[in-house]
Amino acid sequence: xxxxxxxxxxxxxxxxxxxxxxxxxxxxxxxxxxxxxxxxxxxxxxxxxxxxxxxxxxxxxxxxxxxxxxxxxxxxxxxxxxxxxxxxxxxxxxxxxxxxxxxxxxxxxxxxxxxxxxxxxxxxxxxxxxxxxxxxxxxxxxxxxxxxxxxxxxxxxxxxxxxxxxxxxxxxxxxxxxxxxxxxxxxxxxxxxxxxxxxxxxxxxxxxxxxxxxxxxxxxxxxxxxxxxxxxxxxxxxxxxxxxxxxxxxxxxxxxxxxxxxxxxxxxxx
Amino acid sequence: xxxxxxxxxxxxxxxxxxxxxxxxxxxxxxxxxxxxxxxxxxxxxxxxxxxxxxxxxxxxxxxxxxxxxxxxxxxxxxxxxxxxxxxxxxxxxxxxxxxxxxxxxxxxxxxxxxxxxxxxxxxxxxxxxxxxxxxxxxxxxxxxxxxxxxxxxxxxxxxxxxxxxxxxxxxxxxxxxxxxxxxxxxxxxxxxxxxxxxxxxxxxxxxxxxxxxxxxxxxxxxxxxxxxxxxxxxxxxxxxxxxxxxxxxxxxxxxxxxxxxxxxxxxxxxxxxxxxxxxxxxxxxxxxxxxxxxxxxxxxxxxxxxxxxxxxxxxxxxxxxxxxxxxxxxxxxxxxxxxxxxxxxxxxxxxxxxxxxxxxxxxxxxxxxxxxxxxxxxxxxxxxxxxxxxxxxxxxxxxxxxxxxxxxxxxxxxxxxxxxxxxxxxxxxxxxxxxxxxxxxxxxxxxxxxxxxxxxxxxxxxxxxxxxxxxxxxxxxxxxxxxxxxxxxxxxxxxxxxxxxxxxxxxxxxxxxxxxxxxxxxxxxxxxxxxxxxxxxxxxxxxxxxxxxxxxxxxxxxxxxxxxxxxxxxxxxxxxxxxxxxxxxxxxxxxxxxxxxxxxxxxxxxxxxxxxxxxxxxxxxxxxxxxxxxxxxxxxxxxxxxxxxxxxxxxxxxxxxxxx
Numbered sequence: 013x014x015x016x017x018x019x020x021x022x023x024x025x026x027x028x029x030x031x032x033x034x035x036x037x038x039x040x041x042x043x044x045x046x047x048x049x050x051x052x053x054x055x056x057x058x059x060x061x062x063x064x065x066x067x068x069x070x071x072x073x074x075x076x077x078x079x080x081x082x083x084x085x086x087x088x089x090x091x092x093x094x095x096x097x098x099x100x101x102x103x104x105x106x107x108x109x110x111x112x113x114x115x116x117x118x119x120x121x122x123x124x125x126x127x128x129x130x131x132x133x134x135x136x137x138x139x140x141x142x143x144x145x146x147x148x149x150x151x152x153x154x155x156x157x158x159x160x161x162x163x164x165x166x167x168x169x170x171x172x173x174x175x176x177x178x179x180x181x182x183x184x185x186x187x188x189x190x191x192x193x194x195x196x197x198x199x200x201x202x203x204x205x206x207x208x209x210x211x212x213x214x215x216x217x218x219x220x221x222x223x224x225x226x227x228x229x230x231x232x233x234x235x236x237x238x239x240x241x242x243x244x245x246x247x248x249x250x251x252x253x254x255x256x257x258x259x260x261x262x263x264x265x266x267x268x269x270x271x272x273x274x275x276x277x278x279x280x281x282x
Numbered sequence: 283x284x285x286x287x288x289x290x291x292x293x294x295x296x297x298x299x300x301x302x303x304x305x306x307x308x309x310x311x312x313x314x315x316x317x318x319x320x321x322x323x324x325x326x327x328x329x330x331x332x333x334x335x336x337x338x339x340x341x342x343x344x345x346x347x348x349x350x351x352x353x354x355x356x357x358x359x360x361x362x363x364x365x366x367x368x369x370x371x372x373x374x375x376x377x378x379x380x381x382x383x384x385x386x387x388x389x390x391x392x393x394x395x396x397x398x399x400x401x402x403x404x405x406x407x408x409x410x411x412x413x414x415x416x417x418x419x420x421x422x423x424x425x426x427x428x429x430x431x432x433x434x435x436x437x438x439x440x441x442x443x444x445x446x447x448x449x450x451x452x453x454x455x456x457x458x459x460x461x462x463x464x465x466x467x468x469x470x471x472x473x474x475x476x477x478x479x480x481x482x483x484x485x486x487x488x489x490x491x492x493x494x495x496x497x498x499x500x501x502x503x504x505x506x507x508x509x510x511x512x513x514x515x516x517x518x519x520x521x522x523x524x525x526x527x528x529x530x531x532x533x534x535x536x537x538x539x540x541x542x543x544x545x546x547x548x549x550x551x552x553x554x555x556x557x558x559x560x561x562x563x564x565x566x567x568x569x570x571x572x573x574x575x576x577x578x579x580x581x582x583x584x585x586x587x588x589x590x591x592x593x594x595x596x597x598x599x600x601x602x603x604x605x606x607x608x609x610x611x612x613x614x615x616x617x618x619x620x621x622x623x624x625x626x627x628x629x630x631x632x633x634x635x636x637x638x639x640x641x642x643x644x645x646x647x648x649x650x651x652x653x654x655x656x657x658x659x660x661x662x663x664x665x666x667x668x669x670x671x672x673x674x675x676x677x678x679x680x681x682x683x684x685x686x687x688x689x690x691x692x693x694x695x696x697x698x699x700x701x702x703x704x705x706x707x708x709x710x711x712x713x714x715x716x717x718x719x720x721x722x723x724x725x726x727x728x729x730x731x732x733x734x735x736x737x738x739x740x741x742x743x744x745x746x747x748x749x750x751x752x753x754x755x756x757x758x759x760x761x762x763x764x765x766x767x768x769x770x771x772x773x774x775x776x777x778x779x780x781x782x783x784x785x786x787x788x789x790x791x792x793x794x795x796x797x798x799x800x801x802x803x804x805x806x807x808x809x810x811x812x813x814x815x816x817x818x819x820x821x822x823x824x825x826x827x828x829x830x831x832x833x834x835x836x837x838x839x840x841x842x843x844x845x846x847x848x849x850x851x852x853x854x855x856x857x858x859x860x861x862x863x864x865x866x867x868x869x870x871x872x873x874x875x876x877x878x879x880x881x882x883x884x885x886x887x888x889x890x891x892x893x894x895x896x897x898x899x900x901x902x903x904x905x906x907x908x909x910x911x912x913x914x915x916x917x918x919x920x921x922x923x924x925x926x927x928x929x930x931x932x933x934x935x936x937x938x939x940x941x942x
Contacts, residue, residue, distance in 0.1 A: 024671065026672075026677070026678075027672070027680065027681065045671060201660060202663070203656055204652075204656040204666060206654055207539055207653040207755045208535075208654065210755065211533060211534070212535070
C-alpha cells in the first residue's frame with residue numbers, strides 16, 4: 013500500500029518583497045523552503061509508515077532545483093522521491109498542476125495500490141488550496157480537506173476517519189480509501205532529520221518523471237493547460253490596528269478580550 | 283623465619299595481588315573509552331599537575347580545603363614511613379635507621395609530627411561530617427556521615443594510633459634515644475607495664491597497622507577514595523582547551539555522533555568518573571541543581587561510573603551493556619530532562635578540585651540525542667530550523683538584520699581599511715532591547731575614534747546555541763560559512779557585544795583555522811578608557827549598581843575585571859557584588875541553548891539570581907550579555923521590581939557618561 017505526500021518547494025515568503033515599481037516578486041537570493049503545510053503532510057505519511065506496513069513516496073512538481081526539497085524528504089525518511097519536471101509543465105496553474113500530479117499518482121497506482129495522498133491545505137506562495145482537491149476529483153479519490161486529526165485508519169477495510177478543522181467547529185468524517193487528505197498545521201509536529209539520514213539523503217536516488225514518462229497531452233499541462241493567469245501583484249494597504257480594553261486598569265479582563273478577539277479571527281485555537 | 287614474618291609475607295602478597303587486580307579491573311574499564319590525545323604539552327601538563335594536585339589550588343579555594351591540604355601532605359610524607367614499614371615487614375632489619383643518623387632523626391621527627399597532623403585532620407573531618415555538614419555534601423547516593431566516609435576516616439585514625447602505639451612500645455622496651463616526641467610521650471605511659479605486656483602491645487600495634495594499611499589499600503579502588511590513585515594523573519591529563527570547546531565531529535557515512543553508550547566516552551571521561559571524590563562542590567554551584575532541576579553534575583559523573591561498572595562484563599567482551607546510559611533516571615542511567623537542563627555555565631568544571639569535565643559529558647549526550655535520534659524538547663525544532671534557514675534564532679528575515687543601523691549610513695566593513703569588524707550578533711541585530719546596546723556601542727566606538735565596520739545583511743548567526751545544544755551538524759555548517767566569510771574579507775580584529783558570539787568566534791572557530799583577535803566590548807571599552815582614547819563627559823548617574831557576571835565572559839574566558847573597571851570609571855564607584863560572584867557567579871539561566879527552552883521544573887533560575895540582587899537593593903543591575911539582559915529584565919518583572927531596578931548593559935552605562 014502506498015502513502016503519497018505531495019510537497020511543493022516555495023520561496024521563503026517571509027523573505028520575499030514585492031518590487032514597488034514593477035509589482036513583481038523579488039526572488040533574487042531568496043532561499044527555497046518546503047511549503048510549511050506540506051511538511052505536515054509529509055510528516056503524517058511518515059507516521060503512517062512508522063505504524064503500518066506502507067511505503068511512502070514524496071511527489072513534487074517543479075523546476076530541477078526542486079531536488080533539494082525532495083532530498084529533505086528523503087532525509088526525513090520517505091522510501092521514494094519523485095520529481096515531476098518538464099519544460100512543458102512550467103507556468104502551471106492549479107488545474108494544470110493537479111493534472112500532472114494526478115497523472116504521476118495514477119502511474120504509481122498501476123504498480124502499487126494507493127491508500128492515501130496527503131497534501132498541505134495550501135501553499136504559502138499561491139494560497140489557492142485547490143491543488144489537493146483537484147487531484148482528488150481527477151483521480152476520483154475521497155476528498156478530506158483541512159484535517160487536523162486522523163481519528164482512525166484501516167488499510168484492510170480501506171476506510172479512514174478524520175477530523176476537519178473548520179471555522180469555529182470541528183467535523184468528523186469517514187471515507188473509503190483511496191483518499192486525498194489536505195492537512196493543517198495542528199495535525200502533527202514535523203520531525204527533524206538525523207545526521208545519518210541527512211548524509212544518506214545526499215546519495216538518495218531522486219527520480220525525475222518528464223512528459224516522456226507521463227505522456228500527457230501538452231494542452232492540459234503547464235502554461236497551455238492553465239486557464240488562470242496573474243494580471244497584477246501588489247502589496248495591500250494594511251489596516252491600522254485597534255486598541256481594545258485597558259491593560260493598565262484591567263489586565264486580566266483585557267487579556268480575556270484579546271483572547272476572544274484572536275479566537276474569533278481564528279488566530280488561536282482552544 | 284619467624285611465624286610472624288611468614289604470616290606477613292603471605293598476607294602482604296595476597297593483599298598486593300588483590301589490590302593490583304582491583305586497580306587493573308577498574309583501569310581496564312577506563313581503557314575501553316574512546317581515544318583522546320591528552321599526551322601533548324607535557325610541560326604545561328606537569329605545571330598543571332603541580333598546581334592542582336600537589337599545591338591543591340582548587341581544593342584550597344574553600345576554607346575547609348586546608349584540612350584536605352594538610353591530610354594530603356601528611357599522607358605524602360607517611361608514604362615513606364609506610365613504605366619503610368612494609369619493606370621491613372618483608373626484610374627485617376631493612377629500615378631507615380640505616381640512613382645517616384641526622385637524616386633518620388629528621389624523618390622520625392617528620393613522621394611523628396605529620397601523624398599528629400593527620401589525626402587532627404581526621405577529627406576535624408569527622409566533626410564536619412557528623413556535627414556541621416555543609417548541605418552540598420549530601421546527595422541521593424552519598425551522605426555526609428555515610429558508611430564509606432566514616433570507614434575511611436576510621437581507618438586513617440586507626441593507622442595513626444597504631445603507628446604511635448607501635449613506636450611507643452618499641453621505645454618503652456628500651457630503644458635508644460629517638461626523635462619521636464609524641465611517641466615518646468605515649469611510651470612514658472607504657473613504662474610501668476611488664477616487658478611481656480609491652481611486647482604484646484607492640485605486636486598488636488604492628489599487626490593492627492599492617493592489616494589496616496593493607497585493608498585501606500584494598501578498599502581504595504572500590505570506593506570514591508580511588509581518587510587517591512587517580513586524582514594526580516587526572517590533573518595531568520586535564521583539558522588544555524576551554525572545556526566548553528567541544529571537539530569537532532566528522533560527518534561521513536557510518537560515523538557515530540555523540541555518546542549513547544558509556545564506552546563512546548573518551549578514556550579521560552571514564553577516568554574522570556573514577557576520580558570523583560564526591561566533595562559536592564559542583565552540586566553546590568550548579569544553577570540547575572540549586573533551583574530544583576534533576577541535573578546534578580556529580581550525579582552525572584557518578585551515573586557514568588555506575589553504568590560502566592554495571593555493564594563491565596559485557597563491555598569487556600565488546601558487547602553492549604544492558605544498563606542504558608540515557609533513559610528513565612536510576613543509578614547508571616541519565617534522564618533526558620537532566621541532559622536538557624544544563625545551561626553550560628561551566629560552574630561545575632571551574633570548581634572541581636580534580637578537574638573533572640562534567641559539562642562536556644552532557645553535551646556529548648545531547649549530540650547523540652539531536653544528531654542520531656532527533657529527540658529534543660519541541661521548542662528546539664523551530665530554533666534549529668531558524669538557525670539553518672534564516673541564520674538567526676527567531677527566524678526573522680535576514681534582511682531585517684541591518685534595521686538598527688539604517689540611520690547610520692553605510693558602515694560596511696572594508697577589507698584593508700577598517701580596523702574592527704563589529705560583529706553585532708543576532709540579539710544585537712534583532713532583539714529590540716539589545717538593539718539599544720548595539721547603538722550604544724556604536725556611539726562609544728565613534729567617540730573613541732575607532733575604525734569599525736559591519737557585515738550587514740551578510741552577517742550570520744555564530745552558532746553558539748546550536749553547538750551547546752548538541753546540534754553539531756548545523757553548527758558545523760554555520761561555522762564553516764562564517765570562517766570562509768571572515769577569511770574572504772581578511773578580518774583580523776572583531777569586537778562583539780555578546781559573550782556567546784565572543785566565545786564562539788574566539789574559541790570554537792579556532793578549530794576551523796580562524797586565529798584572529800576577538801574582543802568583547804567590555805574589554806575594548808576598558809582598554810579605551812584606560813588609554814584615554816575614550817573621554818567621558820560626566821559620571822553616569824545609575825544609583826547603586828550591581829554587576830552580574832556572564833558565564834561566557836567570566837568563567838569561560840576569565841574576564842572579570844574589564845566590565846567592573848568600566849563600571850567603576852563610568853559611574854565613579856565600584857559595583858556592588860552578588861554573594862556569588864566571579865568564578866562562583868550564578869548563571870542567568872539562558873546559556874547552553876536554555877534561552878530557547880521552557881523552564882518548567884523547580885524555580886526559575888533567573889528569579890533565583892534576581893532575588894539575590896534585590897537583597898542589596900540596587901538601582902541598576904548591570905550586565906554584559908544580551909541573554910543576561912533578557913533574563914534579568916524578565917526576572918525583575920516577575921518579582922515586581924521592574925520599576926525600581928533597571929537593567930543596563932555596560933555599554934549603555936558608558937554611553938550615558940558620554941552624553942554632554
